[in-house]
Amino acid sequence: MSRISHLFYDYLISNGASETLAKYCNMLVLLIALFCLLLIIYIAIRKILITAFHHVSKKSKTNFDDLLVANKAPRNIAHIIPLLISLEFIPIVFTDFPLIEKVIETGLKVFAVILTLWIVRSLLNTLKDYFKTLPRLKDKPIDSYIQVFMIFAWLAGIMFVFAIITGITIWKFFTALGAVSAVIILIFKDTILGFVASIQVSINDMVRIGDWITFEKYGADGDVIEINLSTVKVQNFDKTITTIPTYALISDSFKNWRGMENSDGRRIKRAIIIKQDSIKYLSEKDVHQLQKIELITSYLVTRQKDIDTYNQDHNIDKSLLLNGRNLTNIGVFRKYIEEYVKNHSGINKDMMIMARQLSPTPQGIPIEIYTFSSDKRWQNYEYIMSDIFDHLLASVPFFDLELYELPSKL
Template sequence: MENLEETSSAYTHILYNYLIDIGLSETLSQYINMFALLTALLITATIIHFLVRRVLIRIFGQFASSSKTNFDDLLVANKVPRNIAHIFPLTIAIKYMPHVFVDFDSFGFFVDKCLKVFAIILILWIIRSLLNTIRDYLKTLPNLRDKPIDSYIQVFMIFAWVAGVLSAFAVITGIPLLKFLTGLGAASAVILLIFKDTILGFVASIQVSINDMVHIGDWITFEKYGADGDVIEISLATVKVQNFDKTITTIPTYALISDSFKNWRGMEGSGGRRIKRSLNITINSVKYLTVEDVKALKKIQLIQSYLDTRERDIDNYNSQHQIDKSLLLNGRNLTNLGVFRKYIDSYLKNHSAINKDMTIMVRQLAPTPQGIPLEIYAFSSDKRWANYEYIMADVFDHMIAAVSYFNLEVFELPSSTNFMKFDNIETETSTKASN
């Protein structure tokens, strides 16, 4: 390369001297000499670029097709060989461009700076291609598919761009890079303000990854941002959630550590999905059961053995304590609400879609102005959303239909139809009274 440079330097003014000898002016000879050298350099750089690119692409292609790993395939897909091929002609251009503009120092100085800035940009392109290749490769590894790889790649890319921009400014201004960085110390507060979200996102990405808070593919609910769906991307600044209505919600990454959200991964990894819903029973419909009522309820198979056992225990207790049963309130008694609660409990334990290895509970909550809430707390075996909703609806359909068999009523606010019926009854009553 040094011999080539010396030869080039020696022959820089051959054409110029020839033109002077044939009588052209000095200025015209300099311009013609410059354009001729520039054309020769561009043609040489183009030929070298073409050859190097063909050779690199062929070598990488053959290596990728013969190797077992897909990393080299990703190198080709992300155009790493193409970008590397640009280095050779650019190096030649930087090295020999001063000889082209040997008679035009100011313009040659400008072109030299432009080429060096372009070299920095080319290095950034290569780094970006390599980082994208590493990102794509890491995403193919089973253990890393749910990790926020994009965040870490973006962090490295930001550092590369910052270093590249600072180097470009140092080249343009002619100030040494170390001195240039020293001067930036005064502007650090402004830089921190500009990159506040990036810094917060970087810190949040690390904490999210270390604490295993969110994976790609997790179902999360973030009420503050209206997000309810699957995480499809975790980047340095944002987290993208595809909601169940197929809309996309973008959440700042640092919001995952500064605000509260719900991750449904635990449910999806467990044996069932929770059913927690109540039915309000009117208080006035709750009553003690008579012997005839118990006899009628024994026809319900799920609670037949329970009623036999309870009736025997209650009768023994009342007999031992000589309870006066002429008044139903005395002694121990069964209530229609208690028997209904036992019936629903037995129904859930015999339901094929309820997970028997997890909590199954029918509980009575504190009375409210809307009645007595009778809550089901159980887990469906099928966690898929549509099937889960079907199972829960099926259970409550049965509950609502079964209430009347126990002489209970479900609380319901009166509708306009109820008021119309009431008005009709009052009208008929007043008409009969007047007659």
């Protein structure tokens, strides 16, 4: 090795060059030669690795190797051998310049740490992309875990770099680090909270990528498109993006619509308000007129027969409608609503169908429909609900009822 390190030096000295000039020229020639050698080796190794990966990918059934290439893993791995050669030959190149040799060796060791981090990052990103292709993992917060590993890797890398530059052993560095652990915890508070939250969100299956969530505190109402260590990204239905701190998912209340989407129907829960002074008992003539409505014909015939039988058995004086048992227009209308909803093609007949009367309000009597549409898609759901209420609002006058409207100011 000593002959190689002074090969050009001896030649220049023998040709009458000064000692200083010979040293610098010798160093420069060896440096250029080493650089060319490293470049050739790097290009060759990189080409071999990429070719090998492409060859394997054609025979492989998974896309893991393709993802390795996409995340530059072969390119980063190709730096390893040139780096090892550099560490071996730098002392030869700078044999007459020990100070420069020390600085460059330190720089190469720092680069070795950074290169290791690059390779780890490439592998982790490859795993992340691969896991997202698996059906059982594609909705899990993989980004959070990858970010945690990378944070620990970068922290370890920074510690090693500091130890290399300062000459302090890594164990002494860890000892000194313990003294400032409180400061580190304060600095990485959000990261730690996000990490804990990501684990809880994943274990408890609170949110998955693709879930529709509503988070009023942050103005979020849409689909979760990303879950990482510090934030959850929600694409709202107006195509805006809302960013929510991950730890807010376990510290605040939000609504996840996954249960509805996995069920057999989407709930319809809406009321129409009837004016109280339009409610009345039905006379025999009124009942006869309403029997023309096909959906409730059978009900009215049977119901009126039962009422007449009861009133006759109890000798009820029917000269006044208040006496005995009677049908009311709001009660018959409620039955009509129920029958209409049951016969609507957009309603899931296997789930609850109910028309109920709510407590009176200053505006009137709310009649609420509680049922489930068979189509859960938003646009179709809104169409089904609107179609039902279009019909019911138009049918109110047939029962001598009136809808409440807030009087307009003159």
